[in-house]
Amino acid sequence: MMDNESVNLLGGQMLADEEAWLSVIRKMDEAYADLVDYQVQVEEQNTKLAEAQNFFDSVLSAMSDVLVVCDHEGKIQQVNRAFEEFCGRDSKGLMGTWLPELCPSEHFAVMKECLRKVRHTPVRDLEIVINGARGEVPLALNCSPRFNPRGRLIGIVVAGRPLGDLQKAFKELNRTHAELNQTHAELKLAQERLVQSEKMASLGRLVAGVAHELNNPISFVYGNMHALKRYTTRLVEYFDAVQAGASRDELKNLRAQLRLDRAISDLDSLVEGTLEGADRVREIVNDLRQFSSTQRSEKLPFDLVHVAQSALHWILKENPEVIVDKDLPEKLGGRGHSGQIHQVVVNLIQNAVDAIKELPLPKLIIRAGQDGVGANAMLWLEVQDNGPGIAVDDLPRLFDPFFTTKPPGKGTGLGLSISYGIVSEHGGELSVVNLEEGGALARLMLPVSPKNDD
Template sequence: MAEAARFNDTEHDADHSDDAVWLEVVRKMDEVYQDLLRYEVELETKNAELESLRQFFASVLDSISDVLIVCDLEWRIEAVNAALSRLVGQAQETLIGASFFSLLADTDRERFCGGTGMPVVERHDCECSVITADGTTTPVSFNCTVRRDLSGRVSGVVITGRPVGELRRAYEALREAHEALQRTQGQLVHSEKMASLGRLVAGVAHELNNPISFVLGNVLALKRYAERFQRFFAACAAEGACAPAIQTLREQLKIDRALADLPRLIAGLEEGAQRSREIVDALKRFSAVDGGEMHEVELVEVIRRGVHWVTSSVRGAFRVDLALPESMRVWGNSGQLQQVVMNLVQNAADATADLPEGRLSITAREENGGWRVDFIDNGPGIRPEHLPHLFEPFFTTKPVGQGTGLGLAISYGLVEKMGGKLSAANNHDGGAIFTLWLPAITS
């Protein structure tokens, strides 16, 4: 009985061991199944990410406006973007496998790379004609770079290109716009000159009145003398006239004094005519439309002349004090510089118009290889919020109808074109200070 019991125990242990093995196998299978499920989920996630990246890069490539071509070592097309498809009028699938050189005009195939069969080479800014969808050709600037695989070996080329026809048209439009801007700028400069000239008419009339008065006065005197000379010489030529009668008539007509006065009258006529011509020439130089030719200019003369013109037309008490050296030679345009000086002096006169006595101090000194000229007035100064906009076109603080807003803007441009600088600030003692700097001529 004992032996039977031991046999039954042994059989029971064997059954129990088999069950444990099967449970372990089931457990392992479950783990493997779970791993497979996890790997499948991860694989699907990776595939989704890869598809998203593929779509992203495809959309980026198709959004690029430049042409993109990928070729193998035999110059066969492996990939293109939508820009090339639109340019040549062929579907992207149709272009795959075609030769890159089939896209080029016959005259440019040899020039790009020597034709088919040549080794892969790099090219930069190589302009070739590409056959477009309508059968015509358009110039395209190509860049060609070598493409390598993961091991570093050359596996093909990447070609990018940009149609230059649109760029040329854009450059042409830009050139035309620039020329139109230059013409407009010249017209604005001339308009501002005419506006300044109109403000000076009263002063010019006063300046011309003096020499004209000299001429008219002397002409009237000469007219009276001519009548006396005619009577005297007629009496001398009269038949039977005696010497005492001629002498008496000579004394009555004051012939000797008239003869002595003739040189002075003629000199006065000459001086008045010369002065009138100088005034007219100065006006012609100022109002003339010039090309901005640069030449040597004596800045002291320009400043004195500009101050004289403005102060001759300003009403009220306005005094200009000059502290200038004997000579300031600069390289520029005398007419344009005079316009700048007149604008600065006129602005000072306008700024101090409401004061009992307006004053402008003009001083000059050498600085940084050039001449610095300060225009300092005793006006109310410039408001801080206006300082950044002072040289902008059409910006003005004057009432409507009293200022165009172009004077300072044009002056700034003219000075800058001559290699100089024009700036504005508030003087620490009150009033505004405009600083003009121009490179000096030292030789």
């Protein structure tokens, strides 16, 4: 049986135990609340960390420059997407690769030396070649050392950009430019030679035409001279008889026998004809002098109508079947190298004739005139034909050297290209177009007074 004191003691003990338990439970509650707080903080930190990680990842991915993070020896630890794309390998494949191993053998030592230097000081603008996905590509690199808080080297950061695209393109451009210059110079030379030989050829054609033309009056003069020589022999015979004292009857007989009356009546027309022939020869030679001057000389006054008539004359002689409709004024005074303009007009007419000569009714219209007055006045000349015209695809190429649709041996394709050069040099314009009603129209325009007067 417990006495009162004992009961009190027991009760006090139980109270103390209960108090202790309550305090433990309170402490546990507090600890638990701290733990929850801590957990919340950790999660917040984690979220921030993940956000920061995402931020850096997106910045690194967005960089167009390459970025490589290496350990202190130069072995790759991390790369950005630009470097992955540059190498054509993913970051896992690149992990642990020693930087110099990415270089072609001749650049291996350069990269090794860079890794040595960067231990002490950053290396700037190192030009080095790296094996990229599209072959060897030169890069400009900046390498910096990375230290821990105690100042020990813990890694290297390499950033850079391909020199390649721009510099290579620049070098390529320079090279192409030099090659183009050379080709251009060669082409110019070849063209000059061709133009010269074309000039010689057209001069040759002109000379052949002139020779043909000269043949007529010369054979005419030659025939007359033969007749005159025959008459002279007879006259000498007659005068010898006169001098020898022949009688009147004898002389009368001799005169009849030698048909002197007819010879004497012929003399005038023979001499007249011979003179005419000689004049014609002189005219032709003058024309030849005027038209064959291909060398650079001063621009002189000339008559475009005369040039056109002469060009027509030369070509129609060979193509008498062509019907020509002329609408020309009496005279159109211009300034230039008439020989060269003649060459242009000959080519325009020849082109038209070539286009129509097989037609049953080959027709050519040649017109000329002047627009405006004074210093800005322009002379124009048109050659129109009723041929098939020019194929639309060929139109842009008409003035290209060697562009021809004529069979080999018939056309060199230089006519319009040379003509264009001549007309431009005179400050004029040359065009060839198709007409709605069919056929082609070539139009030549020349300033009455060219600016560059030589």
